[in-house]
Amino acid sequence: MAPAVPWKLFGLAAMAVTLSLEGLLRFLRRKRPVREVLFFPVPLTCTEPVLSPGTSCSCPLPHTDSALARFLRRLLGARRSLELCVFTFSSPPLARAVLLLHHRGVRVRVITDSDYMAAAGSQIGELRRAGVVVRHNQSSGFMHHKFVVIDKRLVITGSMNWTVQATQTNRENLLITDDSVCVSAYLGEFERLWEEYDPATYEFFPEEGKN
Ligand SMILES: [Zn+2]
Structure with missing residues (x-):
């Protein structure tokens, strides 16, 4: 009959190996934080491979x-x-990407600046015609933010307006992060502005009965 102590040791060793394997698997499966910075301008390239993947473009x-x-x-x-x-x-x-998401059923909300939303080449009208809800500022200061929050878990922010000039001519930067503190701060700002720019509270519409 084998002594009890070596079997116990064997059991402990097996448990230690199992635990360290689990730790290793957890380490391998851990979610890598998203930290990416993009710089512009970039040379004009075809965006079809991204916007229509699987189709060939000549x-x-x-x-x-x-x-x-x-x-x-x-x-x-x-x-x-x-x-x-x-x-x-x-x-x-960029407008095509937003419309693709809207048609895919993603809940898209847009906040923009009232002075620039009707400027030549603005895509805001296209988005509205497609059914995307857009709100804008009504005060004299510009709504000058440039950020987007994706799935409430990723924020992309920086100097860049969503214009052709910004991507092809200007020196611009974009920071992409899934840092939860940053994401919730940007989401909070978005929700605050979304409420502030609710059309029901537009001040430039005269109140009923007021002359
Ligand atoms: Zn092409």
């Missing part, structure tokens, strides 16, 4: 990866919600 533009393509891929990764707060929005590929 346009003369280069079909290479770019900061704009990475930005579009992040946006198109939205599954449930997109809260967009942007001063000027006239970039056709």
Whole structure:
């Protein structure tokens, strides 16, 4: 008959191996934080591979990866919600991405600036015609933010307006992070402005019965 102590030791050793294997698996499966910075301008490239994946495009533009393509891929990764707060929005590929999400059933909400939403080339009208809800400021100060929150877990923010000039000509930056403190701060600001810009509270409509 084998002595009891070695069997106990064997059991303890097996348990230690199991625990360390579990720890290793947890370590391997851990969620890597999202920390990415994109810089613009970028040379004009075709965005069809991102906006219409699986289809072949024979346009003369280069079909290479770019900061704009990475930005579009992040946006198109939205599954449930997109809260967009942007001063000027006239970039056709970015508008296509937002419309794709809207048609896919993602809840899209847009806040923009009242002075610039009707400027030449603005995509805000296109979004509204498609049924995207857009709210805007009504005060004299610009609604100058440029950020978007994706699925309430990722924020993309920086200097860049959503314009062709910003992506192709200007020096611009975008920071992408899933840091929960940052995401909830930007979400809080979005919700605060969403309420403040509720059309029901527009001050430029005369009150009923008031002359
Ligand atoms: Zn192409």
